[in-house]
Amino acid sequence: MKIFLFPHRFQFIGWCIFIPAIIGAIVSRFDFMTIPQWAMTALNDAIIIGAVLGSVFIVCSKERDEDEMIGALRLATLMNMLYVNTLLVVTGTLLVNGAEFVEFLIMNLFLMPILFVVSFRAEIRRQHKQAENEKQD
Amino acid sequence: MKNRIKVERAEKGVTQQELAEAVGVSRQTIVAIEKGYFLPSTPLALKIARYFSKPVEMIFFLEEDD
Numbered sequence: 001m002k003i004f005l006f007p008h009r010f011q012f013i014g015w016c017i018f019i020p021a022i023i024g025a026i027v028s029r030f031d032f033m034t035i036p037q038w039a040m041t042a043l044n045d046a047i048i049i050g051a052v053l054g055s056v057f058i059v060c061s062k063e064r065d066e067d068e069m070i071g072a073l074r075l076a077t078l079m080n081m082l083y084v085n086t087l088l089v090v091t092g093t094l095l096v097n098g099a100e101f102v103e104f105l106i107m108n109l110f111l112m113p114i115l116f117v118v119s120f121r122a123e124i125r126r127q128h129k130q131a132e133n134e135k136q137d
Numbered sequence: 138m139k140n141r142i143k144v145e146r147a148e149k150g151v152t153q154q155e156l157a158e159a160v161g162v163s164r165q166t167i168v169a170i171e172k173g174y175f176l177p178s179t180p181l182a183l184k185i186a187r188y189f190s191k192p193v194e195m196i197f198f199l200e201e202d203d
Contacts, residue, residue, distance in 0.1 A: 065163040069175050131165040134153075134172075 003071065004060075011061040018054025018117065021047050025110055048109060055113030059120045070124070077120040085112055140197045143171050145189045160184040 024047045035043070059077070063070050088108060096104045146156060153167045160181060169175035170185075177185065186193040 065165070067162040067166050068178050068181060069162070069166040069169055072175065127165045127169065130172075130174075131163075131168045134168045 005066070006057060006061040008062045008064060008066075010057045011063075014054045014057025014059075014061060016054075017050045018058060018113070021050025021054055022110070022114065025051065051110050051113050055117050058117050063124070069127070073123050073127070074120060077116065077123060080119065081112060081116050084115060138176055138197055138203055139173065139200055140170065142167070142185065142196060145191070145196060149189060156185070156188065159188050 024043065028043065028047065059074065085108070088111070092101070092104045092108065142156070146153070151159075153164050153171075157164045157167045161184070162181065166175065166177075170177050182193050182197055186196045189196060
C-alpha cells in the first residue's frame, strides 16, 4: 500500500505554523487581550488549524534520509498515539463533566498533535544516537 | 528473526555505510537490522542478500518463536 508523504521542505513549513500556533494557544488562555469577538474567533480558528496542520506537516513530510525504517517508526508512533488518545478520551469522559468537558476536548485537540510530534522526533533522535554510538565498522 | 549481516560484512570487508548506500537505506537502518531492532521488508532482505551474492536464507534465519 502506497502512503502519501509531503516533500521534505514541508517539515520546515510545519514548524513555522506549529510553533506560533502552540504559543498562540498558551497566550490566548490569559484574558489580558481585549479584541473583538470576530477577531477572537478568527484567532482561535487559526490556532487550531495551525497546530493540527503544522503537526501533520512535521510528521508526514519525508525525512532527508527517508527509508522503510522511518516509515515503520512513523506508523508505530501514530498507532501509539491512537492508544494514548483513546485512554485520554475514556478517562476524560468518565472524570470530567459539563462545561469543563468542552475545555478538556479543546485541550485534547492540542495535546494529540504535540504528543505526535514530540514522540516521533524523539524516536528519530534515538535511532540517530544509537547509530552514532555503534562503532562504524 | 536473526541475521548474519555483520559477519557477511566483515568477510566482504564493507562498512555499514557502504552496505546502506548499496541497498538504498540509511546507516541507522543497517545498525537497527544488525541489532535485530528492525525487521527489513522482503525487497530489502533480498537486496541485502543479492549484495552479498547469497540466497536470502543464508543471511536471515527464523528463530524458535517466529
